[in-house]
Amino acid sequence: MPTYRFLAVALDAPGHVHSILGFSEALKAAGHEVCLAHREKYRSLAEKRGVSFIPFGGDFADSNADELMINLIDACADKFRKEPLECFREMAKFASAGLADTEAQFMAFFEPLNKIITERCNEFDAIISDMPGPLLRIYDHLIPWFPLVSTAPLALYPSGPPFSSGYSVNSDKSKWIEFRDVYNKAHATLLKLPSHLMEAMGIPEFDLDSFDLGKYIDHVQSVGFYHYPADLDFTECAPVRPNWHRIDCWIRKQEVDTEFVIPEKLQDKPGKLIYFSLGTLASADITMMKKLIAILAKSPHRFIVSKGSRGDRLELADNMWGENYVNQIKIIEKVDLVITHGGNNTFMETLYYGKPMIVIPYFYDQYDNAQRVVEKNIGFRINPYEIEEEPLLDCIEKAIGDHELKNRIKAISQNMRNSNSLTEAIKVIEQQIEKFEK
Structure with a gap:
Protein backbone atom coordinates (compact mmCIF):
# COMPACT_ATOMS: atom_id res chain seq x y z
CA MET A 1 0.00 0.00 0.00
CA PRO A 2 1.48 3.41 -0.97
CA THR A 3 2.04 6.22 1.49
CA TYR A 4 -0.69 8.85 1.32
CA ARG A 5 -0.59 12.48 2.39
CA PHE A 6 -3.56 13.70 4.46
CA LEU A 7 -4.67 17.23 5.20
CA ALA A 8 -6.40 17.34 8.60
CA VAL A 9 -8.96 20.03 9.42
CA ALA A 10 -11.17 20.54 12.48
CA LEU A 11 -13.51 23.00 14.12
CA ASP A 12 -11.88 25.67 16.25
CA ALA A 13 -12.39 23.90 19.57
CA PRO A 14 -9.88 21.89 21.61
CA GLY A 15 -12.07 18.78 21.63
CA HIS A 16 -12.25 18.62 17.85
CA VAL A 17 -8.54 19.34 17.45
CA HIS A 18 -7.58 16.65 19.97
CA SER A 19 -9.85 14.22 18.16
CA ILE A 20 -8.37 14.87 14.71
CA LEU A 21 -4.86 14.49 16.17
CA GLY A 22 -5.81 11.14 17.70
CA PHE A 23 -6.95 9.93 14.28
CA SER A 24 -3.84 11.42 12.70
CA GLU A 25 -1.65 9.35 15.01
CA ALA A 26 -3.33 6.20 13.70
CA LEU A 27 -2.75 7.27 10.09
CA LYS A 28 0.90 7.92 10.86
CA ALA A 29 1.21 4.52 12.53
CA ALA A 30 -0.08 3.02 9.27
CA GLY A 31 2.75 4.73 7.39
CA HIS A 32 1.00 7.85 6.10
CA GLU A 33 1.81 11.56 6.39
CA VAL A 34 -0.55 14.06 8.02
CA CYS A 35 -0.60 17.86 8.08
CA LEU A 36 -2.97 19.88 10.28
CA ALA A 37 -4.25 23.22 8.97
CA HIS A 38 -5.42 25.46 11.79
CA ARG A 39 -4.70 28.40 14.08
CA GLU A 40 -1.10 28.84 15.16
CA LYS A 41 -1.99 28.01 18.77
CA TYR A 42 -2.36 24.33 17.82
CA ARG A 43 1.02 23.96 16.15
CA SER A 44 2.83 22.48 19.16
CA LEU A 45 0.05 19.94 19.78
CA ALA A 46 0.38 18.74 16.21
CA GLU A 47 4.15 18.69 16.00
CA LYS A 48 4.47 16.77 19.29
CA ARG A 49 2.65 13.94 17.52
CA GLY A 50 4.71 14.09 14.35
CA VAL A 51 1.98 15.93 12.45
CA SER A 52 3.17 18.81 10.28
CA PHE A 53 1.36 22.12 10.35
CA ILE A 54 -0.04 24.84 8.09
CA PRO A 55 -1.11 28.00 9.95
CA PHE A 56 -4.23 29.89 8.94
CA GLY A 57 -3.66 33.32 7.49
CA GLY A 58 -6.08 36.21 7.26
CA ASP A 59 -8.27 37.62 10.00
CA PHE A 60 -8.89 34.27 11.63
CA ALA A 61 -5.21 33.85 12.47
CA ASP A 62 -5.50 36.71 14.93
CA SER A 63 -9.07 36.15 16.09
CA ASN A 64 -9.76 35.13 19.64
CA ALA A 65 -12.45 32.47 19.27
CA ASP A 66 -11.67 31.23 22.79
CA GLU A 67 -12.59 34.61 24.23
CA LEU A 68 -15.83 34.66 22.24
CA MET A 69 -16.85 31.34 23.78
CA ILE A 70 -15.90 32.46 27.28
CA ASN A 71 -18.01 35.57 26.76
CA LEU A 72 -20.86 33.29 25.73
CA ILE A 73 -20.52 31.45 29.04
CA ASP A 74 -20.64 34.77 30.90
CA ALA A 75 -23.77 35.84 29.05
CA CYS A 76 -25.60 32.53 29.14
CA ALA A 77 -24.36 30.53 32.14
CA ASP A 78 -27.77 30.68 33.80
CA LYS A 79 -29.29 29.24 30.62
CA PHE A 80 -26.76 26.41 30.38
CA ARG A 81 -27.67 25.41 33.93
CA LYS A 82 -31.18 24.53 32.80
CA GLU A 83 -32.36 21.19 31.48
CA PRO A 84 -31.61 20.90 27.73
CA LEU A 85 -35.11 21.60 26.40
CA GLU A 86 -35.36 24.85 28.36
CA CYS A 87 -31.79 25.75 27.45
CA PHE A 88 -32.58 25.51 23.73
CA ARG A 89 -35.84 27.42 24.23
CA GLU A 90 -33.73 30.29 25.54
CA MET A 91 -31.29 29.95 22.66
CA ALA A 92 -34.15 30.14 20.17
CA LYS A 93 -35.18 33.49 21.66
CA PHE A 94 -31.84 35.20 21.17
CA ALA A 95 -30.43 33.20 18.23
CA SER A 96 -31.03 35.85 15.60
CA ALA A 97 -29.41 38.55 17.74
CA GLY A 98 -25.98 37.00 17.26
CA LEU A 99 -26.36 36.17 13.56
CA ALA A 100 -23.95 38.83 12.29
CA ASP A 101 -21.18 37.79 14.70
CA THR A 102 -21.76 34.10 13.99
CA GLU A 103 -21.65 34.61 10.22
CA ALA A 104 -18.53 36.77 10.47
CA GLN A 105 -16.78 34.16 12.62
CA ALA A 126 -7.12 13.20 0.90
CA ILE A 127 -8.70 15.29 3.66
CA ILE A 128 -9.80 14.10 7.08
CA SER A 129 -12.19 16.42 8.84
CA ASP A 130 -13.60 16.67 12.34
CA MET A 131 -16.00 19.41 11.38
CA PRO A 132 -19.72 18.63 11.47
CA GLY A 133 -21.30 20.30 8.49
CA PRO A 134 -21.28 20.36 4.71
CA LEU A 135 -18.16 22.45 4.06
CA LEU A 136 -16.15 19.77 2.32
CA ARG A 137 -18.96 19.06 -0.14
CA ILE A 138 -17.48 21.86 -2.25
CA TYR A 139 -14.43 19.69 -2.93
CA ASP A 140 -16.26 16.50 -3.98
CA HIS A 141 -14.58 16.34 -7.37
CA LEU A 142 -11.29 17.81 -6.28
CA ILE A 143 -9.98 15.46 -3.60
CA PRO A 144 -11.22 12.53 -1.46
CA TRP A 145 -12.47 13.58 1.97
CA PHE A 146 -13.46 11.61 5.03
CA PRO A 147 -15.55 13.19 7.80
CA LEU A 148 -15.20 12.21 11.44
CA VAL A 149 -17.83 12.67 14.14
CA SER A 150 -16.07 13.04 17.47
CA THR A 151 -19.22 13.78 19.47
CA ALA A 152 -21.60 11.20 20.89
CA PRO A 153 -23.23 9.64 17.82
CA LEU A 154 -26.98 10.11 18.39
CA ALA A 155 -27.14 12.55 15.46
CA LEU A 156 -26.31 9.57 13.24
CA TYR A 157 -29.32 7.60 14.51
CA PRO A 158 -32.55 9.13 13.11
CA SER A 159 -34.67 6.64 15.09
CA GLY A 160 -32.99 7.45 18.40
CA PRO A 161 -33.58 10.21 20.95
CA PRO A 162 -32.73 13.72 19.74
CA PHE A 163 -29.05 14.63 19.74
CA SER A 164 -28.12 16.69 22.82
CA SER A 165 -31.39 15.97 24.62
CA GLY A 166 -30.01 13.58 27.23
CA TYR A 167 -33.20 11.55 26.84
CA SER A 168 -33.20 7.82 27.45
CA VAL A 169 -33.73 5.51 24.49
CA ASN A 170 -36.78 4.31 26.43
CA SER A 171 -38.23 7.76 27.12
CA ASP A 172 -41.55 9.16 25.92
CA LYS A 173 -41.18 9.72 22.16
CA SER A 174 -43.69 12.56 22.19
CA LYS A 175 -41.03 14.54 24.05
CA TRP A 176 -38.60 13.82 21.24
CA ILE A 177 -40.79 15.66 18.73
CA GLU A 178 -41.03 18.74 20.93
CA PHE A 179 -37.28 18.75 21.61
CA ARG A 180 -36.36 18.48 17.91
CA ASP A 181 -38.66 21.38 17.09
CA VAL A 182 -37.10 23.61 19.76
CA TYR A 183 -33.55 22.50 18.89
CA ASN A 184 -34.08 23.22 15.19
CA LYS A 185 -35.43 26.70 15.87
CA ALA A 186 -32.51 27.44 18.19
CA HIS A 187 -29.96 26.50 15.55
CA ALA A 188 -31.54 27.46 12.24
CA THR A 189 -30.54 31.10 12.46
CA LEU A 190 -27.19 30.43 14.10
CA LEU A 191 -26.19 27.93 11.41
CA LYS A 192 -27.65 29.71 8.41
CA LEU A 193 -24.84 30.06 5.91
CA PRO A 194 -24.47 32.79 3.29
CA SER A 195 -26.59 31.83 0.29
CA HIS A 196 -23.71 31.61 -2.19
CA LEU A 197 -21.99 29.03 0.02
CA MET A 198 -25.19 27.04 0.40
CA GLU A 199 -25.53 26.98 -3.38
CA ALA A 200 -21.90 25.94 -3.86
CA MET A 201 -22.40 23.05 -1.46
CA GLY A 202 -25.59 21.92 -3.14
CA ILE A 203 -27.69 22.49 -0.03
CA PRO A 204 -31.12 24.07 -0.38
CA GLU A 205 -31.63 27.05 1.85
CA PHE A 206 -33.69 26.34 4.94
CA ASP A 207 -35.87 28.44 7.18
CA LEU A 208 -36.66 28.38 10.87
CA ASP A 209 -39.26 25.66 10.39
CA SER A 210 -37.37 23.30 8.09
CA PHE A 211 -33.87 23.15 9.54
CA ASP A 212 -32.72 19.58 10.19
CA LEU A 213 -29.39 18.61 11.72
CA GLY A 214 -29.39 15.56 9.46
CA LYS A 215 -28.84 17.76 6.40
CA TYR A 216 -25.44 18.58 7.79
CA ILE A 217 -24.27 15.00 8.09
CA ASP A 218 -26.23 13.05 5.46
CA HIS A 219 -23.88 13.78 2.58
CA VAL A 220 -20.72 11.70 2.75
CA GLN A 221 -18.51 11.49 -0.30
CA SER A 222 -17.71 7.82 0.30
CA VAL A 223 -17.47 6.92 4.00
CA GLY A 224 -17.41 8.67 7.37
CA PHE A 225 -16.49 7.49 10.86
CA TYR A 226 -17.58 8.06 14.44
CA HIS A 227 -15.94 6.77 17.62
CA TYR A 228 -17.93 5.08 20.33
CA PRO A 229 -17.38 1.71 22.02
CA ALA A 230 -19.42 -1.18 20.64
CA ASP A 231 -20.65 -1.90 24.17
CA LEU A 232 -22.24 1.55 24.42
CA ASP A 233 -23.34 2.24 20.85
CA PHE A 234 -27.01 2.99 20.18
CA THR A 235 -27.69 -0.25 18.35
CA GLU A 236 -31.25 -0.37 19.74
CA CYS A 237 -31.88 2.75 17.61
CA ALA A 238 -30.46 1.30 14.38
CA PRO A 239 -30.02 1.83 11.52
CA VAL A 240 -27.26 4.41 11.51
CA ARG A 241 -27.27 6.98 8.70
CA PRO A 242 -25.87 5.67 5.39
CA ASN A 243 -22.10 5.43 4.92
CA TRP A 244 -21.24 6.07 8.57
CA HIS A 245 -19.16 3.45 10.37
CA ARG A 246 -18.24 3.04 14.01
CA ILE A 247 -14.69 2.89 15.36
CA ASP A 248 -14.29 1.77 18.98
CA CYS A 249 -11.96 4.68 19.68
CA TRP A 250 -9.15 6.80 18.33
CA ILE A 251 -7.97 8.57 21.47
CA ARG A 252 -4.67 10.41 21.61
CA LYS A 253 -1.65 8.46 22.75
CA GLN A 254 0.17 9.48 25.90
CA GLU A 255 3.12 11.82 25.46
CA VAL A 256 6.28 9.81 26.10
CA ASP A 257 8.37 12.78 27.19
CA THR A 258 6.22 13.67 30.20
CA GLU A 259 5.16 11.86 33.35
CA PHE A 260 2.61 12.70 36.00
CA VAL A 261 3.63 12.28 39.62
CA ILE A 262 0.99 12.59 42.33
CA PRO A 263 1.66 16.00 43.91
CA GLU A 264 3.41 15.94 47.27
CA LYS A 265 0.45 17.79 48.81
CA LEU A 266 -1.76 14.73 48.19
CA GLN A 267 0.68 11.85 48.58
CA ASP A 268 0.24 11.29 52.32
CA LYS A 269 -3.44 12.13 52.54
CA PRO A 270 -6.05 9.36 52.93
CA GLY A 271 -8.77 8.46 50.48
CA LYS A 272 -9.06 7.53 46.84
CA LEU A 273 -7.62 9.70 44.06
CA ILE A 274 -10.23 11.44 41.91
CA TYR A 275 -9.85 13.57 38.78
CA PHE A 276 -12.25 16.51 38.41
CA SER A 277 -12.57 18.37 35.10
CA LEU A 278 -15.47 20.17 33.46
CA GLY A 279 -13.65 20.77 30.18
CA THR A 280 -12.64 23.95 28.39
CA LEU A 281 -15.95 25.80 28.45
CA ALA A 282 -17.90 24.58 31.48
CA SER A 283 -14.87 25.23 33.69
CA ALA A 284 -15.28 28.91 32.76
CA ASP A 285 -18.57 28.91 34.67
CA ILE A 286 -16.95 30.13 37.87
CA THR A 287 -20.16 30.03 39.89
CA MET A 288 -20.63 26.34 39.21
CA MET A 289 -16.95 25.50 39.68
CA LYS A 290 -16.88 27.19 43.10
CA LYS A 291 -20.01 25.36 44.17
CA LEU A 292 -18.59 21.98 43.16
CA ILE A 293 -15.22 22.65 44.78
CA ALA A 294 -16.98 23.56 48.04
CA ILE A 295 -18.88 20.25 47.96
CA LEU A 296 -15.84 18.14 47.05
CA ALA A 297 -13.92 19.78 49.89
CA LYS A 298 -16.19 17.82 52.26
CA SER A 299 -15.26 14.48 50.72
CA PRO A 300 -12.73 12.21 52.48
CA HIS A 301 -10.96 11.66 49.16
CA ARG A 302 -8.22 13.47 47.24
CA PHE A 303 -8.84 15.47 44.08
CA ILE A 304 -6.76 16.50 41.10
CA VAL A 305 -8.52 19.48 39.52
CA SER A 306 -8.27 20.84 36.01
CA LYS A 307 -9.21 24.43 36.81
CA GLY A 308 -9.55 25.77 33.27
CA SER A 309 -8.74 29.12 31.71
CA ARG A 310 -10.06 31.03 34.75
CA GLY A 311 -8.39 28.83 37.30
CA ASP A 312 -6.62 31.77 38.91
CA ARG A 313 -10.00 32.81 40.27
CA LEU A 314 -10.52 29.49 42.04
CA GLU A 315 -9.26 28.55 45.50
CA LEU A 316 -8.81 24.83 46.03
CA ALA A 317 -9.42 23.04 49.31
CA ASP A 318 -6.82 21.19 51.35
CA ASN A 319 -7.73 17.82 49.78
CA MET A 320 -7.11 19.16 46.27
CA TRP A 321 -4.31 20.01 43.90
CA GLY A 322 -4.79 21.53 40.50
CA GLU A 323 -3.60 23.74 37.71
CA ASN A 324 -5.34 25.60 34.93
CA TYR A 325 -4.21 22.94 32.46
CA VAL A 326 -3.08 19.44 33.40
CA ASN A 327 -1.84 16.33 31.60
CA GLN A 328 -5.26 14.69 31.46
CA ILE A 329 -4.43 11.36 29.84
CA LYS A 330 -1.58 10.66 32.25
CA ILE A 331 -3.80 11.59 35.19
CA ILE A 332 -6.81 9.49 34.18
CA GLU A 333 -4.60 6.42 34.05
CA LYS A 334 -3.65 6.88 37.72
CA VAL A 335 -6.93 7.84 39.41
CA ASP A 336 -9.76 5.77 40.90
CA LEU A 337 -12.67 7.88 39.62
CA VAL A 338 -13.29 10.66 37.07
CA ILE A 339 -15.80 13.48 37.56
CA THR A 340 -16.31 14.98 34.11
CA HIS A 341 -18.53 17.14 31.95
CA GLY A 342 -18.91 14.19 29.60
CA GLY A 343 -17.24 15.71 26.54
CA ASN A 344 -16.62 12.85 24.15
CA ASN A 345 -12.81 12.94 24.26
CA THR A 346 -12.70 12.77 28.06
CA PHE A 347 -15.54 10.24 28.00
CA MET A 348 -13.63 7.95 25.63
CA GLU A 349 -10.35 8.34 27.50
CA THR A 350 -12.02 7.50 30.81
CA LEU A 351 -13.54 4.35 29.32
CA TYR A 352 -10.30 3.35 27.61
CA TYR A 353 -8.46 3.44 30.94
CA GLY A 354 -11.31 1.60 32.65
CA LYS A 355 -12.36 4.21 35.22
CA PRO A 356 -15.84 4.74 36.66
CA MET A 357 -17.24 8.22 36.14
CA ILE A 358 -19.70 10.78 37.39
CA VAL A 359 -20.90 12.98 34.54
CA ILE A 360 -22.05 16.56 35.11
CA PRO A 361 -23.12 17.53 31.57
CA TYR A 362 -23.17 21.19 30.60
CA PHE A 363 -24.47 21.20 27.05
CA TYR A 364 -24.87 19.34 23.74
CA ASP A 365 -23.72 15.71 23.48
CA GLN A 366 -22.46 15.77 27.06
CA TYR A 367 -26.07 15.10 28.07
CA ASP A 368 -26.23 12.09 25.75
CA ASN A 369 -23.04 10.62 27.21
CA ALA A 370 -24.30 11.24 30.74
CA GLN A 371 -27.52 9.36 30.02
CA ARG A 372 -25.63 6.50 28.38
CA VAL A 373 -23.53 6.11 31.52
CA VAL A 374 -26.75 5.64 33.47
CA GLU A 375 -28.37 3.30 30.93
CA LYS A 376 -25.31 1.05 30.82
CA ASN A 377 -24.79 1.24 34.60
CA ILE A 378 -21.17 2.33 34.48
CA GLY A 379 -21.44 5.51 36.54
CA PHE A 380 -23.72 8.36 37.55
CA ARG A 381 -25.29 11.49 36.10
CA ILE A 382 -25.73 14.71 38.05
CA ASN A 383 -27.26 17.61 36.19
CA PRO A 384 -25.75 21.10 36.64
CA TYR A 385 -29.17 22.50 37.54
CA GLU A 386 -29.60 19.90 40.31
CA ILE A 387 -26.25 19.95 42.11
CA GLU A 388 -26.65 19.26 45.82
CA GLU A 389 -24.07 18.20 48.37
CA GLU A 390 -25.46 14.90 49.63
CA PRO A 391 -26.30 13.29 46.25
CA LEU A 392 -22.89 14.15 44.77
CA LEU A 393 -20.92 12.86 47.76
CA ASP A 394 -23.10 9.76 47.81
CA CYS A 395 -22.45 9.09 44.12
CA ILE A 396 -18.71 9.29 44.75
CA GLU A 397 -18.89 6.60 47.43
CA LYS A 398 -21.12 4.39 45.30
CA ALA A 399 -18.89 4.67 42.23
CA ILE A 400 -15.75 3.88 44.23
CA GLY A 401 -17.29 0.96 46.14
CA ASP A 402 -19.29 -0.80 43.42
CA HIS A 403 -17.09 -3.68 42.23
CA GLU A 404 -19.60 -4.96 39.68
CA LEU A 405 -19.73 -1.49 38.11
CA LYS A 406 -15.94 -1.43 37.93
CA ASN A 407 -15.90 -4.86 36.29
CA ARG A 408 -18.34 -3.69 33.61
CA ILE A 409 -16.11 -0.73 32.81
CA LYS A 410 -12.99 -2.89 32.72
CA ALA A 411 -14.69 -5.18 30.22
CA ILE A 412 -15.53 -2.18 28.00
CA SER A 413 -11.95 -0.97 28.31
CA GLN A 414 -10.57 -4.34 27.29
CA ASN A 415 -12.87 -4.55 24.28
CA MET A 416 -11.79 -1.07 23.17
CA ARG A 417 -8.13 -2.04 23.46
CA ASN A 418 -8.61 -5.31 21.58
CA SER A 419 -10.65 -3.79 18.76
CA ASN A 420 -9.22 -3.68 15.26
CA SER A 421 -11.93 -1.27 14.02
CA LEU A 422 -9.49 1.64 13.65
CA THR A 423 -7.06 -0.45 11.62
CA GLU A 424 -9.91 -1.63 9.39
CA ALA A 425 -11.17 1.93 8.95
CA ILE A 426 -7.78 3.08 7.70
CA LYS A 427 -7.76 0.23 5.19
CA VAL A 428 -11.15 1.39 3.93
CA ILE A 429 -9.81 4.94 3.57
CA GLU A 430 -6.80 3.66 1.62
CA GLN A 431 -9.09 1.71 -0.71
CA GLN A 432 -11.32 4.73 -1.30
CA ILE A 433 -8.34 6.92 -2.18
CA GLU A 434 -7.14 4.29 -4.62
CA LYS A 435 -10.58 4.20 -6.27
CA PHE A 436 -10.68 8.00 -6.49
CA GLU A 437 -7.30 8.10 -8.21
CA LYS A 438 -8.49 5.66 -10.86
Missing part, protein backbone atom coordinates in the same frame (compact mmCIF):
# COMPACT_ATOMS: atom_id res chain seq x y z
CA PHE A 106 -17.75 31.40 10.20
CA MET A 107 -16.44 33.32 7.21
CA ALA A 108 -13.22 34.16 9.06
CA PHE A 109 -12.73 30.41 9.57
CA PHE A 110 -13.88 29.24 6.14
CA GLU A 111 -11.92 31.67 3.99
CA PRO A 112 -8.37 30.67 5.08
CA LEU A 113 -9.40 27.00 5.10
CA ASN A 114 -10.80 27.28 1.57
CA LYS A 115 -7.64 29.06 0.44
CA ILE A 116 -5.41 26.29 1.79
CA ILE A 117 -7.49 23.49 0.24
CA THR A 118 -7.89 25.06 -3.19
CA GLU A 119 -4.32 26.29 -3.51
CA ARG A 120 -2.53 23.32 -1.96
CA CYS A 121 -4.79 20.31 -2.56
CA ASN A 122 -2.31 18.96 -5.12
CA GLU A 123 0.07 18.39 -2.18
CA PHE A 124 -2.37 15.95 -0.56
CA ASP A 125 -4.14 12.73 -1.43
